[in-house]
Amino acid sequence: MSSQPSRAGYLWVPGFWAWRKSVPDYFWVPGTWVQPPRPGLLWTPPYWSRVDGGYAFQAGYWAAEVGFYGGINYGYGYAGDGYQGGRWENDAFSYNRAVTNLGSLDIANVYDRSVTADDHAARVSFNGGRRGTAARPTRHQEALASVEHIGATAEQQKHFELAAMDRALYSKLNNGEPGVAATPHAGELDGEGHHARPR
Secondary structure (H helix, E strand, O other): OOOOOOOOOOEEEOOEEEEEOOOOEEEEEOEEEEOOOOOOOEEEOOEEEEEOOEEEEEOOEEEOOOOOOOOOOOEOOEOOOOOOOEEEEOOEEEEEOOOOOOOOOOOOOEEOOOOOOOOOOOOOOEEOOOOOEOOOOOHHHHHHHHOOOEOOOHHHHHHHHHHHHOHHHEHHHHOOOOOEEEOOOOOOOOOOOOEEOOO
């Protein structure tokens, strides 16, 4: 399970690999819990796609519906299509306990709905090409990408910038296995509640 939210209304944002041209190297941005810009919005995770022999980064965004994120199985409710970790009911977010670790947090809005996972599916982290996922956006998902949406919050940007400054999160130094997989708060990369990546 992912680390648990610090309070009700925070949503899980999966970790991802980002690129820093000046290094040049990929660095891991740990998954974390984030307060959405406003009630009713869900996070569409970023993803990498194979384009013309290289890779293109597709940024994540907030919108009323989760759009296409490359068919990447991030886990914790993001199985490759949509989001099964919770849902908005009026202005309150209800968590699916089947995929969300709520720990000892007392949250009234919960439900249990199991999510079927394909345990034999390859855990690839990009879309397209010979080894990437073969998922393609539906017409509805394509339409979602073109409607107005909100980019990463200031809290998410701070988290991203801190990850970019942490040398231990760069793939050339950690061999693609960063020590921190997830954090309980955006903008904090160490301390109590942080989850190491399984080895």
